[in-house]
Amino acid sequence: MSEKALLAWIRSRPSPGADPSFLALDTGIGDDCAVLATEGGDALVVTTDMLVEGVHFRIEEGAARIGRKAVAVSLSDVAAMGCAPRFVFVSAGLAPGTPDDAARDLVDSMNAIAERHGAIVCGGDVVASPGGLTLSTTVLGVGRTGRVLRRSAAEVGDRILVTGDLGGSLRGGHLDFEPRCAEGVALAARPGVHAMIDVSDGLSTDLHHILEESGAGARVEAACIPISAAARATAERSDRSALGHALNDGEDFELLFTADPEEAARLLAEPPFETALTDVGEIRPAAEGAVLVLDDDEERPLRAEGHEHLC
Amino acid sequence: MSEKALLAWIRSRPSPGADPSFLALDTGIGDDCAVLATEGGDALVVTTDMLVEGVHFRIEEGAARIGRKAVAVSLSDVAAMGCAPRFVFVSAGLAPGTPDDAARDLVDSMNAIAERHGAIVCGGDVVASPGGLTLSTTVLGVGRTGRVLRRSAAEVGDRILVTGDLGGSLRGGHLDFEPRCAEGVALAARPGVHAMIDVSDGLSTDLHHILEESGAGARVEAACIPISAAARATAERSDRSALGHALNDGEDFELLFTADPEEAARLLAEPPFETALTDVGEIRPAAEGAVLVLDDDEERPLRAEGHEHLC
Numbered sequence: 001m002s003e004k005a006l007l008a009w010i011r012s013r014p015s016p017g018a019d020p021s022f023l024a025l026d027t028g029i030g031d032d033c034a035v036l037a038t039e040g041g042d043a044l045v046v047t048t049d050m051l052v053e054g055v056h057f058r059i060e061e062g063a064a065r066i067g068r069k070a071v072a073v074s075l076s077d078v079a080a081m082g083c084a085p086r087f088v089f090v091s092a093g094l095a096p097g098t099p100d101d102a103a104r105d106l107v108d109s110m111n112a113i114a115e116r117h118g119a120i121v122c123g124g125d126v127v128a129s130p131g132g133l134t135l136s137t138t139v140l141g142v143g144r145t146g147r148v149l150r151r152s153a154a155e156v157g158d159r160i161l162v163t164g165d166l167g168g169s170l171r172g173g174h175l176d177f178e179p180r181c182a183e184g185v186a187l188a189a190r191p192g193v194h195a196m197i198d199v200s201d202g203l204s205t206d207l208h209h210i211l212e213e214s215g216a217g218a219r220v221e222a223a224c225i226p227i228s229a230a231a232r233a234t235a236e237r238s239d240r241s242a243l244g245h246a247l248n249d250g251e252d253f254e255l256l257f258t259a260d261p262e263e264a265a266r267l268l269a270e271p272p273f274e275t276a277l278t279d280v281g282e283i284r285p286a287a288e289g290a291v292l293v294l295d296d297d298e299e300r301p302l303r304a305e306g307h308e309h310l311c
Numbered sequence: 312m313s314e315k316a317l318l319a320w321i322r323s324r325p326s327p328g329a330d331p332s333f334l335a336l337d338t339g340i341g342d343d344c345a346v347l348a349t350e351g352g353d354a355l356v357v358t359t360d361m362l363v364e365g366v367h368f369r370i371e372e373g374a375a376r377i378g379r380k381a382v383a384v385s386l387s388d389v390a391a392m393g394c395a396p397r398f399v400f401v402s403a404g405l406a407p408g409t410p411d412d413a414a415r416d417l418v419d420s421m422n423a424i425a426e427r428h429g430a431i432v433c434g435g436d437v438v439a440s441p442g443g444l445t446l447s448t449t450v451l452g453v454g455r456t457g458r459v460l461r462r463s464a465a466e467v468g469d470r471i472l473v474t475g476d477l478g479g480s481l482r483g484g485h486l487d488f489e490p491r492c493a494e495g496v497a498l499a500a501r502p503g504v505h506a507m508i509d510v511s512d513g514l515s516t517d518l519h520h521i522l523e524e525s526g527a528g529a530r531v532e533a534a535c536i537p538i539s540a541a542a543r544a545t546a547e548r549s550d551r552s553a554l555g556h557a558l559n560d561g562e563d564f565e566l567l568f569t570a571d572p573e574e575a576a577r578l579l580a581e582p583p584f585e586t587a588l589t590d591v592g593e594i595r596p597a598a599e600g601a602v603l604v605l606d607d608d609e610e611r612p613l614r615a616e617g618h619e620h621l622c
Contacts, residue, residue, distance in 0.1 A: 131442015
């Protein structure tokens with residue numbers, strides 16, 4: 001069963017609500033984070049991610065980079081909701097014989113990336129993991145319920161924008177990316193910004209997540225995709241083009257979002273942060289599907305060819 | 312490095328607080344849960360646990376029992392704080408080729424145990440795990456900050472009480488225990504209940520956690536320890552006594568707590584729940600250390616001989 005099939009099955013299960021408390025479940029499975037809401041309008045968003053040795057990293061990449069990635073991946077999910085990360089929890093399964101230095105490097109790198117983005121590691125678990133290093137990270141972020149940005153909020157006519165550039169993950173970007181936390185919060189403060197997601201599976205697949213949840217289609221201009229230098233370098237030794245890497249490789253952890261045309265124009269004219277912003281296309285009616293417009297105006301379907309984690 | 316040594320090192324790190332938000336960090340690493348507090352006096356407690364195939368369960372024990380355990384272990388941590396579990400997040404690393412039925416059994420069993428205790432699974436991650444099934448569970452629980460029960464609150468003269476009976480984990484109890492959620496909440500409502508922990512590492516070790524955090528000693532009466540029938544059966548084929556199993560085996564997930572003598576007497580006379588309650592000893596000054604009083608009044612040191620997870 002694919003991850004997608006399993007998640008669809010999980011979402012189809014009936015689920016009674018929990019008893020009332022000062023926090024109530026607003027949105028469960030199906031976005032970058034679950035959303036818990038207070039009566040006062042505060043939102044607590046929660047995400048959890050697991051990274052497994054040999055799947056998401058190689059041990060040779062070093063404990064410091066691996067620990068950093070584990071936390072950064074979850075910080076990015078909070079950023080994708082337009083919320084500020086605050087509290088980090090880590091479960092670590094350490095292989096027998098893990099050197100003390102490696103364990104300390106893991107902890108230090110996790111603390112450092114959390115603190116760099118205004119969060120703090122405040123709990124966790126440490127266990128033995130004979131199959132290799134496994135890290136599970138949970139991050140709690142805060143925002144206002146009215147300004148939590150969801151995948152489902154794209155509107156026909158919205159422009160589609162992306163931060164930074166894409167396609168560098170295979171050359172180390174998947175470890176060393178900077179989660180777009182401040183950018184996510186800044187975008188949530190703009191009323192014309194509608195839907196948002198982080199590019200974890202590749203732009204092609206993550207845009208499809210927005211389209212599916214919003215019931216919309218899209219036209220994406222190939223010439224506008226911000227292809228990273230690393231994607232071009234990767235393409236020189238690959239059977240795929242630089243554009244293909246930028247659209248499909250995943251683990252860029254840039255923010256992909258939609259905004260009404262006026263807000264998009266304002267953001268592009270006066271960006272609220274230094275990170276690059278690029279307009280890559282337009283949200284269209286669902287009936288038009290997802291279309292990639294090539295340089296010669298040829299059109300072809302934009303398929304979700306990004307990463308899908310296999311069970 | 313042992314888990315204990317690693318945790319001590321982690322706690323020794325300087326940690327700047329996160330920016331202000333509607334939730335502030337009250338207590339970080341060092342108890343069953345971290346405690347986040349609102350200005351209004353509500354508490355959100357958070358715990359995360361990881362279970363690894365071959366360490367915490369065998370795959371032959373069946374997906375349903377394994378999934379149930381993964382959630383129940385974290386529910387028990389919330390119970391140990393005297394809080395009510397509400398929101399459950401699960402990261403699952405599935406071995407390649409995991410049958411669809413097993414994946415569904417995992418999900419169903421997790422949902423069932425969560426809902427049985429008033430909580431709901433509202434997020435997660437599913438990844439490939441070549442080294443075998445790995446489950447990481449995070450549970451958020453709610454309470455009032457003034458009535459969160461901590462390990463550090465034991466007072467000299469308190470009675471030491473425990474729910475249920477002990478020592479059955481090796482005969483299946485480690486999978487099929489019922490987390491003491493309602494009991495934990497009921498105990499937190501009693502002003503004379505002071506410190507609490509769940510028995511995950513064995514009474515001997517978990518009592519030491521209370522003593523270390525509270526700066527206290529204890530006298531435990533061996534004759535009072537509620538030894539389970541399973542512990543007696545285990546001892547018949549073991550080189551250790553039934554008492555040894557009850558004191559040290561761990562994974563009983565009963566609640567171990569302290570209460571002033573008047574509150575303890577009231578609880579024993581009119582228990583607020585059906586689960587058995589037993590008085591096993593008294594909190595004493597730290598200088599007296601931890602003492603086990605045997606049936607013939609012989610005294611010996613009560614050592615922390617329970618489970619310590621190895622890194």
